[in-house]
Amino acid sequence: MSTFEKIYKEIRERICLLDYEPGTSLSEGALAQEFGVSRTPVRRALQRLEFEDLVVISRGSGTIVTTVDLKSLKEVYALRLKLTELIGELSPGRITEEQIQELETLREKCQAMYDEYDPRKLAKLYYRFHEIMLSVIGNRALRQFSDQLYHQTVRVWLQILPDLDWEEEVQMIVDEMGDVIEAVRENDMKRVSQIRRNHMSMLLGRLNDYLGSALIG
Amino acid sequence: MSTFEKIYKEIRERICLLDYEPGTSLSEGALAQEFGVSRTPVRRALQRLEFEDLVVISRGSGTIVTTVDLKSLKEVYALRLKLTELIGELSPGRITEEQIQELETLREKCQAMYDEYDPRKLAKLYYRFHEIMLSVIGNRALRQFSDQLYHQTVRVWLQILPDLDWEEEVQMIVDEMGDVIEAVRENDMKRVSQIRRNHMSMLLGRLNDYLGSALIG
DNA sequence: TATCAACAACATGTATACAAGTTGTATACG
């Protein structure tokens, strides 16, 4: 992996795990110094993040982490739902035994989260889960779009996670991973996509409930 | 529009209009000299084009225009079909009278193409048509994806256009524009997306016929 | 005190020199 790509992924993960909260100002110079490189590769990473709508670069003003627009959140999720369905149709799908092993390891680690309240850690486990599920998507464009939409929306869930029921959220993730593992063992990618779509739909419902009550209260 | 953005759009159009055919080697230095700037903004443009899968950048080797993978073409088109459907659902849609005027102007220019065999010119008219249709998509991600998929696939059509029936292709475009104009006049964006989906589906059929016969013959 | 202009301290954008990788060619050698 090239230098800029490592920097890109690192910054992207920081944004998605809320290490950089929305509105945070990112300095090219400071990041360059931290990573021990010049501004050039850092700029390349930030420009790509801007294309993915995770930061906004303004000349003279600076580079700031975007705020997730709540009114368009539903539209983006609707798109994610549709794309998730398509994965089963368009992607032939092939998963290795090693990947299944890691999925089971992830599921066990998530189960251990029932008794350890750590939103960031849970988000990171799900982040890794997403990476594995992404790697089995054969279609390049579909993989890219799915990845991009995930990174645009995952912050919202993590942001309101402290206000949700912890055990319920952990259980939802454990269940999703369990169902997915069962399906991939039978190499039934169509079912995998349906499972993920359904879980995403349920998550969207919880988000709606929260956002509705948040607007009232 | 910033310097790099103008360069980006210019190079992108050249690739899509086959001024740069697949496999063409692009030199940062040469492009910089042509546009009268340094390599820096040119690199930014090329890096974005790489992200959109229109070029491949290899250190030491060079930057070359990608070849459209025929085996995945159907998958990309299937994705385009789905996304085009979604435009009607997710995008509230608003079009100005000026844009409708330009659509009619475009339609008239396309009609004049019956007697003037010029694939590149026809492609450019349709290119502009796409830009207008794109501008009415409210959802940012959907707009970006639709744009990207269009630019990834339009080259294929233009590439085999000389082997297709010229008058039929012109008529298909004139019809699509006519149907779209009729629908946007009633501000019925859902119908617009259906119309475009159907026309895209018919185009896909013609591509399939050609590719099938090309493999045989 | 309120207001506005000048400016200093940032930010990103650009140009350029140099580092490092790739590839084709030419030349020496078996």
Added chain:
DNA sequence: CGTATACAACTTGTATACATGTTGTTGATA
């Protein structure tokens, strides 16, 4: 003559100095 190696002529990647834009502060003035 065939082959291997050294190298020259490209390419993109990186570091850095400077240009340019923005913003908050500071101080002079009404």
